[in-house]
Amino acid sequence: MIYPIVVPFLQLFPKRMMEPWLSTSQVWRLWKIGHQPFASVGSDSFMLSSPNGNMLWTCDIDITRQLWLQTTKSTDIPGDMIKFYDIYGPNLGSSEGDEWKMHRRMVTSGFTQETNHAGWREAIDQTTMMLNRIMEEGGIVPVLKDWTNRLALHVLNGVMFAERLIWQDVTGTSEPVPHGHTISYQSAAFTVVERLATLFMVPKGLLRWLPGKFFAEAREGYDEWTNYMLEKRSEVLKNIDQVAKKKYKTLLESIVIAGTPGPTQPDARPLPEASILGNIFFTQMAGHETTGNSTAFLIFLLALYPEAQLKIQKELDDVLGDRPKDEWSVEKDYSALLNGYMGAVQKEGLRLFGVVQFVPRRVNAPLTVMDSNGNKRIVPKDTFVYLSMSANFRNPKYWKRRDINSSLREEIHDSPAVDFDPERWRNGSVPEYIGEVPLFTPFGQGARQCPGKGFAQIELTAILATLFKKYSVELVVDDKVLESCKGNAAEAWEKTRNAAMRTLVDGVTCNIAISMTKELPLRIFERL
Numbered sequence: 143m144i145y146p147i148v149v150p151f152l153q154l155f156p157k158r159m160m161e162p163w164l165s166t167s168q169v170w171r172l173w174k175i176g177h178q179p180f181a182s183v184g185s186d187s188f189m190l191s192s193p194n195g196n197m198l199w200t201c202d203i204d205i206t207r208q209l210w211l212q213t214t215k216s217t218d219i220p221g222d223m224i225k226f227y228d229i230y231g232p233n234l235g236s237s238e239g240d241e242w243k244m245h246r247r248m249v250t251s252g253f254t255q256e257t258n259h260a261g262w263r264e265a266i267d268q269t270t271m272m273l274n275r276i277m278e279e280g281g282i283v284p285v286l287k288d289w290t291n292r293l294a295l296h297v298l299n300g301v302m303f304a305e306r307l308i309w310q311d312v313t314g315t316s317e318p319v320p321h322g323h324t325i326s327y328q329s330a331a332f333t334v335v336e337r338l339a340t341l342f343m344v345p346k347g348l349l350r351w352l353p354g355k356f357f358a359e360a361r362e363g364y365d366e367w368t369n370y371m372l373e374k375r376s377e378v379l380k381n382i383d384q385v386a387k388k389k390y391k392t393l394l395e396s397i398v399i400a401g402t403p404g405p406t407q408p409d410a411r412p413l414p415e416a417s418i419l420g421n422i423f424f425t426q427m428a429g430h431e432t433t434g435n436s437t438a439f440l441i442f443l444l445a446l447y448p449e450a451q452l453k454i455q456k457e458l459d460d461v462l463g464d465r466p467k468d469e470w471s472v473e474k475d476y477s478a479l480l481n482g483y484m485g486a487v488q489k490e491g492l493r494l495f496g497v498v499q500f501v502p503r504r505v506n507a508p509l510t511v512m513d514s515n516g517n518k519r520i521v522p523k524d525t526f527v528y529l530s531m532s533a534n535f536r537n538p539k540y541w542k543r544r545d546i547n548s549s550l551r552e553e554i555h556d557s558p559a560v561d562f563d564p565e566r567w568r569n570g571s572v573p574e575y576i577g578e579v580p581l582f583t584p585f586g587q588g589a590r591q592c593p594g595k596g597f598a599q600i601e602l603t604a605i606l607a608t609l610f611k612k613y614s615v616e617l618v619v620d621d622k623v624l625e626s627c628k629g630n631a632a633e634a635w636e637k638t639r640n641a642a643m644r645t646l647v648d649g650v651t652c653n654i655a656i657s658m659t660k661e662l663p664l665r666i667f668e669r670l
């Protein structure tokens with residue numbers, strides 16, 4: 143909170159005194175600054191020392207690779223740093239060591255082939271419902287992430303609880319409130335994510351006494367989400383023996399069963415209620431903020447590049463033909479699309495607008511690593527390591543930038559959107575692997591790799607396929623812009639596009655994942 147006051151003052155000091163620690167300490171804007179802190183010191187790794195310990199910042203591909211491949215015993219997530227996520231109870235994202243292993247086993251037991259199929263179906267149906275709502279409202283979308291985050295929550299909900307959420311309005315405030323509740327489930331879920339910092343910092347006992355609407359909403363969101371989850375959990379527990387025999391289990395059922403000893407799980411360690419809630423909460427949060435915001439960025443990029451949109455539409459026509467949506471399949475269609483232009487667009491979007499800015503680790507024993515220049519480096523015990531994904535994916539050493547003049551780059555605030563080039567993934571200019579580790583790792587690598595990776599890719603493909611098979615998306619050219627260009631439509635479009643590229647930097651902020659919070663209106667219309 144004191145940063146907005148202190149940072150402008152510190153920036154008055156000479157850069158060599160302040161950088162790169164000042165820019166990297168503002169963790170919420172790491173995506174914005176990308177590779178800059180590393181360029182400023184002329185190295186892809188640097189160590190910062192502070193009274194709290196050593197911090198190694200790196201986007202060196204070799205060091206990153208060696209850290210990914212460490213066992214969780216030698217290099218793990220710094221548990222104390224991410225206790226932040228313990229709002230409901232210890233969980234997969236907030237634990238380390240043996241405790242993490244137990245949570246991990248429980249959560250990953252829920253990601254099966256059946257989950258992927260259910261996710262594909264739900265994503266197609268929910269996107270169709272969302273588009274119907276948008277078209278009823280005239281086809282103009284001012285803040286896209288409000289819709290796409292909601293969409294991701296709906297899809298996950300279908301897979302987690304086998305429950306279909308409906309679309310009334312984008313805020314979720316007019317959704318029906320079930321008997322015994324004060325707000326809808328959607329409102330509760332969104333409030334908890336929005337008020338995460340408050341819920342973490344303010345003790346729950348104190349929260350009950352703090353005055354004002356802000357705290358009252360946080361309290362209500364927290365309580366209501368808990369009530370909804372307890373109801374869902376007790377439904378599963380009531381029929382646990384039958385549920386255990388089911389071939390397809392929802393994510394919730396898998397988590398509850400894996401944490402409840404019974405005939406099918408005689409060795410399961412009973413998991414306290416708080417941890418079951420904790421894992422459901424963390425998976426839901428990790429799964430909807432990431433995919434929801436990634437979907438929004440991908441759609442924006444396709445609106446900025448109509449030629450890429452046409453290529454996707456051509457591929458969709460070739461792969462899906464005139465078959466009805468309920469015949470689209472994971473085995474045939476998803477694989478063809480992911481290996482085609484659709485996959486290239488997704489990779490390029492996740493590269494430029496990677497929603498996870500960095501991955502933290504703590505080195506538990508001195509570690510010797512080789513950097514990409516062949517130098518041996520020793521990382522001391524207890525060093526905090528920040529694997530900067532935002533810098534890694536925009537490191538000019540590996541990722542060619544578009545050749546445009548510097549005044550245009552300045553005009554568009556050096557927006558990563560200008561470097562969008564899905565073809566780089568199809569023309570062999572990107573090496574897939576460096577050694578045995580992929581060059582591009584938006585979902586992480588190694589033991590803690592994202593367990594939702596396959597699910598997220600299926601979901602993104604199903605959403606984009608449903609949208610672009612029937613519709614096109616374009617930026618809204620304001621009448622005033624057209625007037626200022628004396629009716630020249632091509633010029634007005636260029637101006638609008640440059641302004642959109644600027645907004646796609648200036649309007650991006652980071653809460654859990656990066657997201658585009660400023661208005662950038664899009665028009666969705668049926669393809670001719």
Ligand code: HEM
Pocket residue numbers: 219234235246249298424425426428429430432433436497498501502584585586587589590591592593594595597598
């Ligand atoms: C575009 C979408 C997504 C991206 C870019 C993404 C990325 C990541 C990354 C980078 C990590 C950290 C890996 C590490 O520490 O090494 C992670 C962890 C995690 N993700 Fe995802 N993720 C996405 C979608 C999802 C989905 C859909 C789910 C669940 C439904 C999910 C659940 C999780 C969980 C539970 C973890 C913690 C794993 C652990 O600590 O063992 N993610 N994700």
